[in-house]
Amino acid sequence: MVFKRTKPHIVLSSEQKAYLEKITKSGKSEKREYDRARIILMDADGKGVNTIARELHTNRTKVYLTIDKALSFGVETALKDLSGRGKKRTIGNEERAFIIRTACTKPSDLGYPHEIWTNRLLTKYIRENAPEEYDLKSISNGTVSKILTRSNIRPHKIRYYMEKTDPEHERKEAEVLHVYREVKTIREEGSGKLTALLSYDEKPGIQAIGNIYPDKQPDEKHGYISRNHDYKRNGTLSLMAGIDLITGQIIPLVEERHRSLEFVKWLELVDRYYPDDYKITIIMDNHSVHTSKETMKYLSSRPWRFNFVFTPTHASWLNIIEMFFSKMARSMLRGIRVDSKDELKNRMLEYIQEINNEPVIFTWKWKMDEMPGG
Incomplete structure (x- = not known):
């Protein structure tokens, strides 16, 4: 059965049409005013309700209401909300303060075993413990959620931060940034210094996981890789790598462990990589193997060859090599399956x-503009 429209289309004067078109072309119009202006213009052009709703990605009810308001009260009134629209606010500032104050208190401090609030638990507590004069006995979960959202309070979420516990944080940070400043200067102006500047770290515990049943590649029926949940562990490997900050070349070493023995082995690899008259500066974190007896013994055998610049404690993000490890984890290592540790090693080196x-x-x-000459 075909339903015929009984209401007339909106008729616009040239001034009204120009006014509405100005609203739709202005980047400063409110969205609801913009949407209503579009609806009125399209209805005046003779388009049906279904067509308007589809083209504006909205619903038929909104289109009907706007058209009815324009026909009943005029175009300008249809663009605005009628007076008395919406439910009056019934929760006062004191009640809202109580809700927010409660949300900012740990549930465990109020007698619950929970560490963080759920919306249902918080609402339950408010209903049962709000003062009588607040009239919050029947407050809904949605109302509590809206009040907290408007105040930017999210007691159900945890965002981690790192406390600066290194008393020499600023000094170490400055030393790292000075190395990056030197890198920038060498790239832009060149340098007569015989120097190499590296960023180093380890990526331990890379798992050599193998499939028990083979993967099924995408086809016309399934547009994704199909993989069985069962797998086997073939052990783990550690990647030790340094990136030359001038050339971008990566110097890798893959071993089963990452003790002082393996770190010294990587230093020997770097020692052979650069000419004997080069001074090698390496940015690294505060791992114990970097200052162990074995490491110090090796460094004493190569005096003036190496210079270690340590990042502050819990600030490995200052180390550029972390960007390479992140890229590697998100690309080459993502979802990798191998039959042995040797295969994993070969694929990483490749x-x-x-x-x-x-x-x-x-x-x-970061902060380079604050450095001298930035």
Whole structure:
């Protein structure tokens, strides 16, 4: 059965049409005013309700209400909300303060075993413990949620932060940034210094996970890789890598462990990589193997060859090599399956070789403008 429209289309004067078109073209119009102006213009052009709702990605009810209001009260009135619209606010400032104050208190401090609030638990507490004069006995979960959202309070979420516990944080941070400043100067102006500047870290515990049943590649029926949940563990490997901050070349070493023995082995690899007259500066974190007896013994055998610059405690994000590890984890290592640790090692080294064939030079920008000459 076909339903015929009984109401006439809106008729606009030239001034009204120009006014509405100005609203739709202005970037400062409120969205609801903009939407209503579009609805009125399209109805005046003879378009049906279904067509308007579809083209404006809205619902038929909204279109009907706007058209009815324009026909009953005029175009300008249809753009605004009628007076008395909406439910009057019934929860006062004191009640809202009580709700927010409660949400900012740990549930465990109020006798619950919970560490953080759920919306239902918080609402239950408010209903049962709000003062009688607040009249919150029947407050809904949705109302509590809206009050907290408007106040930007989210007691059901945890966002972690890192406390600065290193008393030498500023000094170490400045030393790292000075290395990045030197890198920038060498790239832009060149340098007569025989120096190498590296960023180093370890990525331990890379799992060599193997499939028990083979993967099924995408086809016309299933547009994604199908993988069985069962798998086998073939052990883990540790990647030790340093990136040359001038050339972007990565110097890797893959071993089963990452003790002082393996770290010294990586230093020997770096020692062979650069000419004997180069001074090698390496940015690294405060891992114990970097200052162990074995490491110090090796460094004493190569006096003036190496210079270690340590990042502040819990500030490994200052180390550029972390960007490479993140990229590697999100691309090459993501979902990887291998039959052995040897296969995993070979594929990691192959990936790094591909990077070295077209090296990516990372540029550090944070706080560089605050450095001398920035």
